[in-house]
Amino acid sequence: MQEWQILAIFLSQAGKRRIKLDKLPxxxxxxxxxxxxxxxxxxxxHFVRAYAKINLTLDVLGKxxxxxxxxxxxxxxxxxxxxxxxxxxxxxxxxxxxDTPELxxxxxxxxxxAERILQHTTYPGGLTIELSKRIPMxxxxxxxxxxxxxVLLALQEWWKIPLSQAExxxxxxxxxxxxxxxxxxxxxxxxxxxxxxxxxxxxxxxxMRWLVLVKPPIGLSTATIFRQLSASDYTxxxxxxxxxxxxxxxxxxxxxxxxxxxxxxxxxxxxEVSRAKADMLHAGAQWVQxxxxxxxxxxPFPELKAAFDVQQRLxxxxxxxxxxxxxxxxxxxxxxx
Ligand code: C5P
Numbered sequence: 433m434q435e436w437q438i439l440a441i442f443l444s445q446a447g448k449r450r451i452k453l454d455k456l457p458x459x460x461x462x463x464x465x466x467x468x469x470x471x472x473x474x475x476x477x478h479f480v481r482a483y484a485k486i487n488l489t490l491d492v493l494g495k496x497x498x499x500x501x502x503x504x505x506x507x508x509x510x511x512x513x514x515x516x517x518x519x520x521x522x523x524x525x526x527x528x529x530x531d532t533p534e535l536x537x538x539x540x541x542x543x544x545x546a547e548r549i550l551q552h553t554t555y556p557g558g559l560t561i562e563l564s565k566r567i568p569m570x571x572x573x574x575x576x577x578x579x580x581x582x583v584l585l586a587l588q589e590w591w592k593i594p595l596s597q598a599e600x601x602x603x604x605x606x607x608x609x610x611x612x613x614x615x616x617x618x619x620x621x622x623x624x625x626x627x628x629x630x631x632x633x634x635x636x637x638x639x640m641r642w643l644v645l646v647k648p649p650i651g652l653s654t655a656t657i658f659r660q661l662s663a664s665d666y667t668x669x670x671x672x673x674x675x676x677x678x679x680x681x682x683x684x685x686x687x688x689x690x691x692x693x694x695x696x697x698x699x700x701x702x703x704e705v706s707r708a709k710a711d712m713l714h715a716g717a718q719w720v721q722x723x724x725x726x727x728x729x730x731x732p733f734p735e736l737k738a739a740f741d742v743q744q745r746l747x748x749x750x751x752x753x754x755x756x757x758x759x760x761x762x763x764x765x766x767x768x769x
Pocket of ligand 1: 626
């Protein structure tokens with residue numbers, strides 16, 4: 433069967449179950465945005481996508497004196513995304529409307545990113561941010577950080593804000609360790625506390641052309657997971673270095689490069705995560721790994737058919753499952769299947 437035929441079956445099954453398009457576990461469309469529809473001034477609104485990431489490697493090298501941990505991690509953006517609609521308003525307010533009510537606050541990282549950018553403009557008005565959330569929260573997928581980076585990039589381009597790349601990175605890093613990565617997205621080695629980003633060229637995806645993600649039914653705080661980390665889980669950074677060197681040499685990727693220093697502790701403490709991992713392996717995944725500080729797990733597949741079968745089995749067991757693949761949004765090869 434061709435890949436497009438499998439996807440067609442998947443979409444038609446979703447239709448029979450009357451799943452609304454924006455509830456599909458595969459990202460295919462923009463949800464309508466009410467403020468943008470009401471905007472009277474042509475050009476006063478802007479739609480942007482904010483992609484999720486997974487950590488293909490995550491080496492924790494040790495604890496720093498500033499309380500953060502020194503990392504080497506290879507991150508990859510994937511085709512699972514939030515949609516943001518930015519609409520200009522006349523009063524100097526930033527408001528967030530999100531379909532997840534607890535995120536409709538000015539503490540939302542996206543709103544804080546907009547506040548920072550507004551400080552660099554003479555624009556007298558404000559902004560409404562409508563956020564259609566599809567990336568699960570507190571999941572290890574970088575959703576909040578990606579939303580913030582998407583706002584920074586969109587407003588910089590929209591208002592032609594004369595910030596250099598280094599200034600944008602510094603601004604992004606002040607919002608969170610993962611935010612600088614999302615300014616470029618794609619595949620990158622991230623070091624320091626995560627903010628020192630070296631983009632890597634997109635490799636032949638090979639064994640990880642398709643990704644099945646499972647989000648166990650808990651949210652985990654990154655700070656808590658780092659606090660619980662045992663020093664015996666520290667590495668010397670060799671997984672991330674081997675991965676990056678292989679990509680830079682144009683060599684194939686190997687499963688043996690994949691690693692997450694946070695995984696052992698998370699599996700030990702959170703039975704929902706270890707159960708989900710066991711279910712994924714039992715459903716046919718060959719390799720299952722935690723993304724970031726979790727609880728989301730991902731499994732790579734070379735073929736869509738195998739990924740699709742595993743996804744169906746896990747969904748039938750009641751898991752929250754996403755079928756996805758790598759995207760490289762800034763090199764123009766965002767592909768849709
Ligand atoms: O940078 P961010 O605000 O996303 O980090 C959240 C928390 O995760 C930090 O307050 C810290 O406790 C932990 N963290 C860490 N080392 C890192 C990144 C995050 O200990 N490199």
